[in-house]
Amino acid sequence: MGSLTSAARTRLFEVAILLWSLPFGLVILTVFQLWRPPVVVRRALRLWSSGFIAAARWIVGVRYVVEGSENIPNVPAIFVCNHQSYWESIALTALIPDINVISKAEAQRIPVFGWGLKHAPMIFVHRERRGTNLRRVLREAKATLLEGRSVLIFPEGTRVQPGGRRTFQRGLEALYHSAGAPVVPIVHNAGLLWFDGFRTKKQGVVTLRYCSPIAPGRNPAVAMQELERFMNVEKDRLVAADRRCD
Template sequence: MTFIRSLLFFSILFVLTPPYSLLAILARPLPARVRYRVIGFWTHMVMWALYWVVGLRHRVIGRENLPQGKAVVLCKHQSAWETLALQVILPPVAFVFKRELLRIPFFGWGLGCMPMIAIDRGAGKDALSQVEEQGARLLDLGFWVTVFPEGTRMPPGQTRRYKIGGARLAEVTGAPVIPIAHNAGDFWKRNAFLKQAGEITVSIGPAIDTRGLTAEQINRQAQEWIESEMRRLFPHHYENAPVPAAA
């Protein structure tokens, strides 16, 4: 049954994505917020298919922690699911993602038309500057800049040192940081065809007031909350697993 559901889900993606990529190209001249809503309808349809076809649901803890105004989001990264779900759970978001994704036919074309930040991960300080400059502009436009500080998808129970780009953006702009933990990797594994039915838990932490804090302090607070929350909610993944030091 899992195989059939997953096959049907990918069939829906195959039908939806090419025409929506063309719509995204046509929508490119529109204002950023309008373009986001037009192209983002694809995400809502994909989430609908995950719910009704795959049987993959989610619940959110801590919605009351979402502040008014701008924010930088630092989120655990385990699968492609959170890149979709956060667009539904949060106010308009702008992701920081690796530039290579733009090369994917149809999907990458549509992604390139969204108000996002595509970076060269090997560019070092230039990539950090790009996140700061473009991120500040997107925050002013009303988008919540969303960063996966681990830099890549990590299997459940594993983590790596948090990179500082998102925290640096928060330090420069004074925007609060919203830490988010979840277990999407239990149901949608990295590069896996099979999508498991079940319920993903998303936990939104209290906003971190970044005023007067350095990027290192912001990054450390976010990591401590996320990794502690992961161990609280999903302890079976973290037996004898140490918490890595923040960058």
């Protein structure tokens, strides 16, 4: 596919994902209406996400490298990731086994992927229920960790372009305080390549970096302020390093 333009690669990728999604959609609309054990749903979601990553690599030319995998603990953890695109949202469901993602409720409406999130089940934040969201999310996140699953949160709350800033949501501080689990920062630069919607994607390499965990038991406010500063610095370093290579 070396002779294809980036725009042509992007359109071909969209067709490939549509075809890849059809059998999963059929299973969701038939089998999963009567029988959908969460473990089976999560495996199906992970398989679909793995196909997405493979198609992005071979068709669009978006590859990825993982750094710091030694920082992933062997106990359930709270993974905290910056949010630049939907690439990392999908990729991390495949790369971190049995992850429970804290996501906006609107994500459930995404064909196939969103349906998989709904039945996995994942933890959803409802905009219209601000008064009860935090208590429920904390309760479900703690239950997830007790089950032996890890939790993934995007504390910026929405996509932030490379080089941008958005204050972390306070729910992360409450989760760290109550969960008693290590926090693993994840930074990446996917937003340099994977643009929103149907915009043409750019060939290149996404760096996905797992950083040193924050142990439980520290002062929550201080620990999460340090985490926010650290992640902003690290994600800026990834963007700067990528631009020096252009």
